[in-house]
Amino acid sequence: MNLTAKHEPAPGILDGKALSLQIRQRIKAQIAEHIAHDGQQPGLAVVLVGGNPASKVYVRNKHQACIDTGIYSQQIQLPETTTTQQLIDRVDQLNADHSIHGILVQLPLPKHVNSQQVLERIDASKDVDGFNAMNMGRLVLRDPGIRPCTPRGVMALLHHHGIDTKGKHAVVVGASNIVGRPMAMELLLDGATVTICHRFTHDLQEHVERAEVLVSAVGICNIVDANWIPRGCVVVDVAMNRDSNGVLCGDLDAEIVKQKASWYTPVPGGVGPMTVAMLLQNTVEAAGL
Numbered sequence: 001m002n003l004t005a006k007h008e009p010a011p012g013i014l015d016g017k018a019l020s021l022q023i024r025q026r027i028k029a030q031i032a033e034h035i036a037h038d039g040q041q042p043g044l045a046v047v048l049v050g051g052n053p054a055s056k057v058y059v060r061n062k063h064q065a066c067i068d069t070g071i072y073s074q075q076i077q078l079p080e081t082t083t084t085q086q087l088i089d090r091v092d093q094l095n096a097d098h099s100i101h102g103i104l105v106q107l108p109l110p111k112h113v114n115s116q117q118v119l120e121r122i123d124a125s126k127d128v129d130g131f132n133a134m135n136m137g138r139l140v141l142r143d144p145g146i147r148p149c150t151p152r153g154v155m156a157l158l159h160h161h162g163i164d165t166k167g168k169h170a171v172v173v174g175a176s177n178i179v180g181r182p183m184a185m186e187l188l189l190d191g192a193t194v195t196i197c198h199r200f201t202h203d204l205q206e207h208v209e210r211a212e213v214l215v216s217a218v219g220i221c222n223i224v225d226a227n228w229i230p231r232g233c234v235v236v237d238v239a240m241n242r243d244s245n246g247v248l249c250g251d252l253d254a255e256i257v258k259q260k261a262s263w264y265t266p267v268p269g270g271v272g273p274m275t276v277a278m279l280l281q282n283t284v285e286a287a288g289l
Contacts, residue, residue, distance in 0.1 A: 012263045014157045014236065020273035023156075024069050027280050031070040034289055042287035043072040044102040044128065044279075045094050049087060049113065050080035055106045062104070065276050071283055074100065084114045088121045095123045101287035102128035104279070107178070128282040131177065139185045146282050151183040153274025154215060154236050155190065163213075163234055163263060166191030171207050173197045173224055173251065174217035179238055183215055204228075216251035226256035235261040238271045 035041055044066055048059050059075060066073035076090065087105070094103045103126045109115045119127075124134035130148035138145040158165065170187045174180035175198040184194045197207050208214060208228040216224050217238035229235060235257050237250035250267035257264050265271055 012161065014161060014263050014265045014270055016153065016157055016265065016271055016274040017269045019157060019160050020153075020277035023277040024065065024280060027284055028069040030284060030289055035070070039289075040099075040287070041070065041072045042102070042284050042289065043074065043097075043100045044104065044283045045074040045076060045097075045100045047076045047078065047087070047090060047094075047103070047105045049078045049082050049106070050110050052108070055108075059106055062276060062279060065280060066283075069280055071280065072099065080110055082110070082113065084112075084117055087113060087118050091118060091121045095121075095126065100126065102126055102279075102283040104129050126286055128279060128286055130182070130282065136177070136182065139182055139189070142189055144189070146286065147186070147278075148178065148182040149278040149282065150179050150217075150238060150271060150275045151186045152281075153271060153278045154183060154238070155186050156278065157236070157265070157271070157274055158190075158213075158234070161263060165213055167193070168212040169193050169195070169210055170213040170215065171195045171197060171211035172215045172217070173204070173208070174219075174238075176217065179217040183217065183238075187213070187215075218251050220251065221249045222253055223251045226253040226260070229257065229260045231260050232262045233260065235264040236271065237265050237267050240267055240272060 031042060046059050046062055048055055063073045063075055094100050103122050105118055119131045120133060122132055124132055127135050127146055130146045135146045139147060165187055170192040172180055172184045172194065175196050180196065184196045187194050195207055197204055205228045208224060209230060211233055213234045214229060215236040215238060219239045219241055221241045221243045237252050239251040241249050243249050248268055254267060
């Protein structure tokens with residue numbers, strides 16, 4: 001597959017909604033078979049601190065996904081005033097609970113809570129977000145354990161559609177610990193030559209114009225000018241934002257992306273469903289399935 005072909009591309013949709021449904025159906029069957037043979041039901045605990053409306057929606061969606069696939073779901077709602085130590089104590093209880101195989105502390109946490117201390121307290125074998133130093137470090141050292149959900153979901157989408165990144169120039173826009181940095185490590189592990197762009201990067205346009213695979217994970221509508229994308233580029237827009245009119249959008253203008261990319265993720269329906277699917281996958285793997 002020539003990602004840099006100069007001819008007019010026939011754009012392909014990286015349909016995360018469809019693939020995530022396949023993954024969830026497979027996980028459901030896997031769990032049902034496991035329980036039928038006297039296996040323990042996998043369990044996921046999601047901890048929500050405060051009343052962030054977006055976080056509530058995310059937690060509700062994750063809870064429903066667990067129910068749909070046969071994972072035991074425990075939702076823990078803590079008040080906005082919860083201290084770092086109180087949250088750590090709750091994590092310690094979950095670490096010791098043998099019915100819980102995965103622990104997820106919903107981010108962002110209130111500003112007075114030390115997020116890194118909390119994430120580091122989660123047992124690495126139950127860290128289904130893949131955010132603590134043990135799991136992130138294993139990814140860097142090319143020996144992945146539990147992998148961060150969104151980057152893992154992106155790689156699953158690419159592989160499912162037969163997109164080989166080996167030897168290709170992949171550009172990641174955004175360097176967050178949640179998406180950008182582990183995304184770069186996933187692509188590097190897959191054999192790509194990786195450039196990471198961030199707020200201190202000079203001449204973002206120059207980097208984007210050389211991309212064969214572009215992953216944007218900033219969270220600002222049109223932060224990347226879609227006109228910069230070279231024809232035939234594979235474009236993965238991780239972000240989901242709302243523009244000034246309240247319309248859902250990613251980091252790039254979707255209409256221009258469709259005209260220039262060989263493959264692209266829709267927003268919504270691209271990366272978002274894959275993130276949830278990979279959370280479920282991480283949970284059943286943490287349970288030993």
